[in-house]
Amino acid sequence: MTRITFYGGAQSVTGSNYLLEVGDVRVLVDCGMFQGSSDAEEKNYEQFPYEPSELSAVFISHSHADHTGRLPKLHKEGFRGILYATPPTLDMTFIALPDNLSLMTVEAKKANHPALFSDEDLQGIKGLAQGVDYGKEIQLGPDFSAVFHDAGHILGSSIIEFRAEGKKIYFSGDLGNPPTPLLQHFEYPLEADYIVVESAYGDRIHEDRSTRKEKLRSIVKETISKGGTLMIPSFAMERTQELLFELNAMHNAGEIPGIPMFLDSPLAIKLTEVYQKYPEYFNKESQYIINSGDDLFNFPGLTYCRTSEESKNINAVVGPKVIIAGSGMSAGGRILHHERRYLSDPNSTLLFIGFQAEGTLGRKIFDGEKEVSIFEEKVSVHCRVEAIGGYSAHADQPTLLSWIAKGAEGGHLNKIFTVQGETTSATTLAELITAQFHVPAVVPTPNETVEL
Incomplete structure (x- = not known):
């Protein structure tokens, strides 16, 4: 039976x-x-x-x-x-x-x-x-x-x-x-x-995946041209690694200027190290890139921020930059500190690359709220808010x-x-x-x- x-x-x-x-x-x-x-x-x-x-x-x-x-x-x-x-x-x-x-x-x-x-x-x-x-x-x-x-x-x-x-x-x-x-x-x-x-x-039926890389490149370049900060709330597992892969490819192809980028998530860093440990699980194209000597998840200008001190040091970096941090729905994690600092900046951009559940801070911003509460502090939302849907x-x-x-x-x-x-x-x-x-x-x- x-x-x-x-x-x-x-x-x-x-x-x-x-x-x-x-x-x-x-x-x-x-x-x-x-x-x-x-x-x-x-x-x-x-x-x-x-x-x-x-x-x-x-x-x-x-x-x-x-x-x-x-x-x-x-x-x-x-x-x-x-x-x-x-x-x-x-x-x-x-x-x-x-x-x-x-x-x-x-x-x-x-x-x-x-x-x-x-x-x-x-x-x-x-x-x-x-x-x-x-x-x-x-x-x-x-x-x-x-x-x-x-x-x-x-x-x-x-x-x-x-x-x-x-x-x-x-x-x-x-x-x-x-x-x-x-x-x-x-x-x-x-x-x-x-x-x-x-x-x-x-x-x-999903949005066409082929447009997502073009949209990401366009958002990165536009934020840089304004001298702003691009904040990307990202899930530590898979979503972050795909994002790093695409930024690495753009960097190698000279499609985006070399500016400071930060992976500000200890969990995402640990999980990325697991990805680096198992290249045999990747597709042939990714294995070929690795065999040619490229690190899929690292490139000049990218800094891994493990400690809270390293995270705080991002604030001292003047000029355009990209910050990838958890949590993916802005429900907690280090992204909140960056959102508190840059949401009110009209030259900066908040980019969502994942689903934002009802009731989360991410969903409130995505739905167009112009003032949100972060650490019991009222923060105005004047930055550009974008979403790319092809990352499912x-x-x-x-x-x-x-x-x-x-x-x-x-x-x-x-x-x-x-x-x-x-x-x-x-x-x-x-x-x-x-x-x-x-x-x-x-x-x-x-x-x-x-x-x-």
């Missing part, structure tokens, strides 16, 4: 958490945090609805918090099996989780309740981790095995293929948005029987359908489950799949169990 229970990621973008049972063997796919919703904290603190000590293994698709954030809590509640992921995923997970713990500890003290997990729990789950490269088979039991395939979403991200009792079951994880500057194209499911597919953009690392509707089409070849496909999307996007994608491939596609409900 094979069955899946959808404990997280069902009718929700976040909290990815799926229990796969094959005979007596129980494994988990992802153990992510719920984020963004009013009941997210409550859900994160709830006891797991299964017994963690009975799990043989946990498979992690990639290192984003909505796929990894509750791993230490899983250890806290008794998990002692093996944690499987690609080596880059493990490296980035165990750089990001301590950062999450620091933030959670501060918030928990304010709210007068314990943090979700402790450093002891974090070290405990880290001790169970085992890195596995793409294409290497992991034996889990009689007639039950797993393989990681490249998902092209962020460094080390994976599609997880399970072979169980003669059936092939694919979990997409988060699928990438090819072609990307750095990573290889995602792999496809082959002769699938069942597919669990993400649907974050199941009802949308998620597959859009046509890309998801093309991925499903490959899985449907061979005529084995019995059923598809659309997850990790808002109800509208998951439902839209499911309806399109059913109409196009004549295969039942459904949006599972939270905690629903399905026998395969």
